[in-house]
Amino acid sequence: xxxxxxxxxxxxxxxxxxxxxxxxxxxxxxxxxxxxxxxxxxxxxxxxxxxxxxxxxxxxxxxxxxxxxxxxxxxxxxxxxxxxxxxxxxxxxxxxxxxxxxxxxxxxxxxxxxxxxxxxxxxxxxxxxxxxxxxxxxxxxxxxxxxxxxxxxxxxxxxxxxxxxxxxxxxxxxxxxxxxxxxxxxxxxxxxxxxxxxxxxxxxxxxxxxxxxxxxxxxxxxxxxxxxxxxxxxxxxxxxxxxxxxxxxxx
Numbered sequence: 001x002x003x004x005x006x007x008x009x010x011x012x013x014x015x016x017x018x019x020x021x022x023x024x025x026x027x028x029x030x031x032x033x034x035x036x037x038x039x040x041x042x043x044x045x046x047x048x049x050x051x052x053x054x055x056x057x058x059x060x061x062x063x064x065x066x067x068x069x070x071x072x073x074x075x076x077x078x079x080x081x082x083x084x085x086x087x088x089x090x091x092x093x094x095x096x097x098x099x100x101x102x103x104x105x106x107x108x109x110x111x112x113x114x115x116x117x118x119x120x121x122x123x124x125x126x127x128x129x130x131x132x133x134x135x136x137x138x139x140x141x142x143x144x145x146x147x148x149x150x151x152x153x154x155x156x157x158x159x160x161x162x163x164x165x166x167x168x169x170x171x172x173x174x175x176x177x178x179x180x181x182x183x184x185x186x187x188x189x190x191x192x193x194x195x196x197x198x199x200x201x202x203x204x205x206x207x208x209x210x211x212x213x214x215x216x217x218x219x220x221x222x223x224x225x226x227x228x229x230x231x232x233x234x235x236x237x238x239x240x241x242x243x244x245x246x247x248x249x250x251x
Contacts, residue, residue, distance in 0.1 A: 054079065057088075066095035070102065082113060093183075100187045104197065107183035111204055114176035121169040128162055177208035188217070195225045202237055211241050 052071040060068035069092035076085035089106040093099070184201040191197055202217035218234040225231050 067092065069095060070099075073106075082109070086110065086113065100190055103183045104187050107180040107187070107200070107204065110176045110180035110183070111200075111207075114173040114180065114207060117169045117173040117176065121166055121173075124162055124165055124169075174208060177204050178210075180204040181208045181210060181213060185213070192220075193224060195221055195228065195230050198224065199230045199234055202234060206237060206241060211245070215241060 052075050054072065054075040057068045057072035057075050061072065069088050073085045073088035073092060076082075076088055086106065086109055089102070089109065093103055093106065096102070181201065181204045184197065184204055188194070188197050188201050198217045198221045202214045202221065205211075205214035205217060215238060218238050221228075221234040222231045
């Protein structure tokens with residue numbers, strides 16, 4: 001069992017992280033052709049492997065070539081600097097707001113970041129469970145002395161630190177998924193018949209806790225390709241959202 005206090009304070013954070021990680025199959029295994037976010041990342045990596053350097057791109061930008069932010073994003077990506085690549089990508093989108101292929105790829109990067117953050121949260125939960133389980137530094141709470149002493153200082157500090165980090169990860173994951181949803185929506189408004197794109201939008205909206213957007217995109221997937229694997233996954237997502245809605249306290 002997790003710490004009682006940790007469970008009370010971070011219950012919904014745990015739920016979100018678990019569901020975010022669990023629903024990843026929608027984004028990373030879409031369709032028999034394997035055209036999910038993983039393929040988008042691979043394409044970006046292939047593009048950036050022989051691309052420009054950070055310095056070269058920055059020189060072009062300094063001369064007023066704002067489209068060089070795309071090259072800068074590729075260079076940062078090649079260096080493994082995810083946050084810098086995303087920041088440069090945002091600058092490029094501002095300069096070229098109709099480069100929908102790039103916007104779609106950038107949205108995929110945000111989803112990848114969100115997935116990484118959720119996995120970090122899962123690792124924290126597992127680490128706490130394995131290292132303390134709420135009893136390493138305390139007496140069992142079902143004993144008189146254990147109840148009298150309460151939670152020791154070490155356990156309290158571990159719990160506080162875990163809650164702080166989980167809150168940070170939760171916020172970062174939500175923010176990343178929210179931005180991914182915005183970008184996917186912008187592209188989907190232009191390419192309304194792209195089944196994979198609609199499914200990616202549904203997934204990111206779900207993870208960003210935007211159920212109406214997720215349901216609308218999932219419904220479009222089902223209408224566009226009713227017998228496809230994408231439609232089957234969209235139906236699963238719809239069922240999950242409806243199930244969660246029934247379990248929300250107060251409803």
